[in-house]
Amino acid sequence: MPLWTCEQCGAQFHESAGPPAACVVCEDERQYVNWKGQRWVTREELTNSHRLVWRDDLGISGIAVEPGFAIGQRALLVPEADGCVMWDCVPLATPEAIDHVRSLGGLKAIAISHPHYYGAVVDWSEAFGGVPVYLHGDDRAFVTRPHRTIVPWTGDINRISDDVVLMRTGGHFAGGTILHWRAGAQGKGALLTGDVAMVAMDRRALSFMYSYPNYIPLNATAVRRIESVVAPLAFDRIYGAWWGRNIEADAKAAFEMSVRRYIAAISG
Numbered sequence: 001m002p003l004w005t006c007e008q009c010g011a012q013f014h015e016s017a018g019p020p021a022a023c024v025v026c027e028d029e030r031q032y033v034n035w036k037g038q039r040w041v042t043r044e045e046l047t048n049s050h051r052l053v054w055r056d057d058l059g060i061s062g063i064a065v066e067p068g069f070a071i072g073q074r075a076l077l078v079p080e081a082d083g084c085v086m087w088d089c090v091p092l093a094t095p096e097a098i099d100h101v102r103s104l105g106g107l108k109a110i111a112i113s114h115p116h117y118y119g120a121v122v123d124w125s126e127a128f129g130g131v132p133v134y135l136h137g138d139d140r141a142f143v144t145r146p147h148r149t150i151v152p153w154t155g156d157i158n159r160i161s162d163d164v165v166l167m168r169t170g171g172h173f174a175g176g177t178i179l180h181w182r183a184g185a186q187g188k189g190a191l192l193t194g195d196v197a198m199v200a201m202d203r204r205a206l207s208f209m210y211s212y213p214n215y216i217p218l219n220a221t222a223v224r225r226i227e228s229v230v231a232p233l234a235f236d237r238i239y240g241a242w243w244g245r246n247i248e249a250d251a252k253a254a255f256e257m258s259v260r261r262y263i264a265a266i267s268g
């Protein structure tokens, strides 16, 4: 039986003879259903129409679908001595891309910021012997392909290693998570934020939204909570969710400025 992928958000669903009735991610008010109606592709169709590409993005390897598909994020590979942590995911896993990841030491875990970037997490996990897929349990209702490798972790901190730590910020999603990479940016530290904190187009600031496509801002309480999680962390760089959408240096000051600016903008 085929596996089905939602064309609008790129989430892969479980096997079924026909496509699922609806996409739980797109029906949520933070995303949207395709204007022409809910559309699906099978994994085989997607493999035939698209490919995966990879390249360096500010010192680490990223992977994305070409031509652009669904939300268009790229996954990042955080290197560690015992294998990479894949941060966020893409809707496809191809033999060539899997070989590339193997050449970097393989995967030891996959960590996802929030349900918009679930993609084909199960395919990627299985390609590396069933490595754990860390998704925050507060967002478990959005898991579109339940699988034994998915770890719905709870609480606010999930330490993958001394250098790679997941921290729940909430905000965009109740289980919204960022990754603090202590060894990143030549030891100054890096944050990988998905769009839980969105790198703006000027690449000097961030914004914080409940829904980006539907323009629903976060309230001050939620942004203050994100700020409180980030405040104790040492970092100089922030990696966003798309190619090149990063703050290369002085990202801590940029983050603090962005919070002040955002709160001022939504205050009466």
Ligand SMILES: [Zn+2]
Pocket: 006, 007, 008, 009, 010, 011, 023, 024, 025, 026, 027
């Ligand atoms: Zn969808």
Ligand SMILES: [Zn+2]
Pocket: 114, 116, 172, 195
């Ligand atoms: Zn999102």
